[in-house]
Amino acid sequence: MDAIDARLLSALQRDGRQTVTDLAAAVGLSPTPCARRLARLEAEGVIEGYSARVDQARIGFPVSVFIQVELESQSKDAIDTFERAVRGFDRVMECHLMTGTRDILMRVVAADLTDFDRFLEDKLMRVPGIRSMRSSFALRTMVRRQVLPVRVSA
Amino acid sequence: MDAIDARLLSALQRDGRQTVTDLAAAVGLSPTPCARRLARLEAEGVIEGYSARVDQARIGFPVSVFIQVELESQSKDAIDTFERAVRGFDRVMECHLMTGTRDILMRVVAADLTDFDRFLEDKLMRVPGIRSMRSSFALRTMVRRQVLPVRVSA
DNA sequence: TTTCCCCCATGGATGCCATCGACGCACGGC
């Protein structure tokens, strides 16, 4: 993981469909060693994959809601049960186990308030072991960054 | 935006580097109309771009922190000032203006607690207009979904 | 029902590009 790898990863986060030829020019290598590095980063799992970025609002989900969930118990069982349930909800885009008393933070997408309410009542509130919940709506997204800063560790 | 577009978007969110040939097979079209649809979705902005997914931990940022920030004023000026500052911080991966009294929620990445503390002291706490802040650490990410559910609107 | 239009499938030509193998070279460690 050197400076060239860092440039490679930055370039690929900005545009994941660049050809090896273009990438090579962007990072200052010739195509062959650039392809070698790329293959290595993929094989090592540093690059997990490639995705299209889709405009959430344009496909019917203009609303992002953050939900803080407190479980009745912090036991492994309780957390596992919750985790399994949440994996089955395709609107849950991310879900984190957090420090502090409010144990869980997740982001779900919704079409509108009614749609979100339906999700809450039909899905989330039926998961056992929830002590309390609190929802906040994202009115506007100020920043959404695709490119992680890359630290050069070697 | 029909069922074929929906399948196309799902497939591309799972793997953004699929060839048009493979995509066509996946959605049940021949390559030519598949490429046409793809070009249309890109031109219309439904597809915003393509990214490599990089393992955050492997490039030196194993820690995600969610910070709730309350501003002293909710005026447009205050928010603009904050937004401009935050755009300049490359560790801020997302930042949302929220409903409720805690106005802002953001996710920042960090190498470790010391590194995060440095970010707080040197960067975030120097932004004017902040009334209060509260940080929570993500101990573990239970779910991170790449693929938005796609609603068929026509 | 008929007509029209939109969208599809097919096929061919072209040119770019990824991939692989091989070879030589420079740099740094031992």
Place this chain on the structure above:
DNA sequence: GCCGTGCGTCGATGGCATCCATGGGGGAAA
């Protein structure tokens, strides 16, 4: 001074995107 590592270059090959043209089918409107 030797050796390993990583880069550059070259050439060959195959796959694929991209464009073109043509033909067919099904749904909507007249």
